[in-house]
Amino acid sequence: MARLKVGLIFGGKSGEHEVSLTSAFYIYNALDKKKYDVKLIGIDKKGVWHTGSVKELWINPGQTEITRLNVKTREITAVNKNGKVYLVDLNNGKIITNIDIFFPITHGTFGEDGCLQGFLELLGSAYVGPGVLGSAVGMDKDVMKKLFRDAGLSIGKFYTLRTGEKNNLAPIIRDLKFPIFVKPANLGSSVGVSKAKNRNELMKAIKVAFQYDTKVVLEENLKGREIECSVLGNEKPIASMPGEIKLQSDFYSYDAKYISPDAATPVPRADLKPEIAKKVRETAIKVFKVLNCEGMGRVDFFLTPKKLYVNEINTLPGFTSVSMYPKMFAESGIPYPKLLDKLIQLGMGRKKRSDKLKRDFIA
Ligand SMILES: Nc1ncnc2c1ncn2[C@@H]1O[C@H](COP(=O)(O)OP(=O)(O)O)[C@@H](O)[C@H]1O
Ligand SMILES: [Mg+2]
Missing domain, CATH: 3.40.50.20 (Rossmann fold)
Incomplete structure (x- = not known):
């Protein structure tokens, strides 16, 4: 062949x-x-x-x-x-x-x-990977959170700022309380993300985030374990066993992700009670479906003693030697090369499905 x-x-x-x-x-x-x-x-x-x-x-x-x-x-x-x-x-x-x-x-x-x-x-x-809609909504932290809220998923408090709009920060600060996370709405790898501990830092962080996007999201600080789960599939997605990012630094910054290996330890198999692991996997699949994703996605959570909060999805997650998406599937019995085979098959399958749709209409 x-x-x-x-x-x-x-x-x-x-x-x-x-x-x-x-x-x-x-x-x-x-x-x-x-x-x-x-x-x-x-x-x-x-x-x-x-x-x-x-x-x-x-x-x-x-x-x-x-x-x-x-x-x-x-x-x-x-x-x-x-x-x-x-x-x-x-x-x-x-x-x-x-x-x-x-x-x-x-x-x-x-x-x-x-x-x-x-x-x-x-x-x-x-x-390979999600189509236009899944990619777009999975990237926009503002729209994504609104879809999560609509689907009844647990998320932290957040506010969205837009370029050219005047924002009164005082009530936002009162509601979120410091530290406040500041992020460009459409980016990843923690580029432009800051944890602001006071008003001064907040102003600076907002300025930085606006360099990358016209929309900036402010979030309350969720103090929990960082749990991740890989999803694979089109109509019937499957979820891997959950993994965890163990942080030795303040948060999972760009530096902690790619530069300083001691700042964070990605653990491909999280130590979780079976019922919590089940909830993570089920929620990851729900997130994937709610956002109209296809192919692949890595869903990230904050797990507090009381609640499992959804943070975000990454629709084209990292595939480096330390990346969690392939590692979590390897832990779940799908090694890296086989995972790539499956992703390619899913992309081919979606194309076949799309080609079967009628593209003309004659009454
Ligand atoms: N609301 C929050 N509460 C606590 N930590 C957060 C919060 N938002 C982000 N973080 C920290 O910042 C990191 C990057 O934020 P994230 O929303 O995942 O952005 P990115 O898409 O760039 O990965 C997270 O992995 C986490 O360590
Ligand atoms: Mg992230």
């Missing part, structure tokens, strides 16, 4: 560009080359698509702090010709290869929020 042509997309115009390079590098290494002919697609910080070999594209692969995309590589785009999807060389207009399915592992803005997914839909291509 011919190998499936997989277009692995990484990088992008996002604060998580470097993390994406690392995730993609691990995915590339784990993909079974007997089954897949992997074409590498690196999107640079200006949004230009590049292709090349592993050696050409990745500078310092696998180390998030120093890894870079080599932009002196072949510039490309993707097109649909006669219903088939191709990569085309921008300089000579020649077709390089066809693609059967894209695997975007582009964390953050434009790559995880439905923008890239919309482009892949327009191309008519199969792709």
Whole structure:
């Protein structure tokens, strides 16, 4: 059988560009080359698509702090010709290869929020991970929380600020009480996230968050264990055993996630009572469905002695050597390469389902 042509997309115009390079590098290494002919697609910080070999594209692969995309590589785009999807060389207009399915592992803005997914839909291509809607609502911490609230899921108190609007912070501070978490609504990897302990810090934190987004979310501090759960599937999603992030630092910051290995310990199997683990898994699946997700998602919680609060979903979770999404499934009996097989099958399955829908109407 011919190998499936997989277009692995990484990088992008996002604060998580470097993390994406690392995730993609691990995915590339784990993909079974007997089954897949992997074409590498690196999107640079200006949004230009590049292709090349592993050696050409990745500078310092696998180390998030120093890894870079080599932009002196072949510039490309993707097109649909006669219903088939191709990569085309921008300089000579020649077709390089066809693609059967894209695997975007582009964390953050434009790559995880439905923008890239919309482009892949327009191309008519199969792709891994959630579609446009699931990606968009899973990325926006404001809209996501409102959908959680509507579904009766437990969430902490929050307020949303928008650029250009005057906000009276005094009643918000009175309600949330310090410390207050401040976040850009649409980002990840804790980029732009601060824990403000007083009014001064709050003003600074809001300024920082507004550098990344036009919407900023303020949240009450939830003092609990950080529990995570991986979800996989389309119509009938399954959940992994829950894991836990054990923090040795103030909160799970960008630094704690990728730079200082001692600041946090990801534990792929959380020590939880069976009934709590069950509740986490059931809630993770509910979150996945409520947000219209498909393919994959990692659902993050705060577990206090009294309550299980939902924090967020990550629709293109990390796939680096320390990332929890694949580790939690490995703990649950699905090793990394098999997980990638399943994700690709789910992406192909969704495309088949979508192709069966009627796209014309003649009365
Ligand atoms: N309301 C909160 N209460 C306590 N800790 C929080 C809260 N919100 C965020 N944090 C801390 O900040 C980290 C990053 O916030 P999160 O909402 O997960 O953003 P991101 O999407 O960037 O991962 C969390 O893992 C947690 O350590
Ligand atoms: Mg998070």
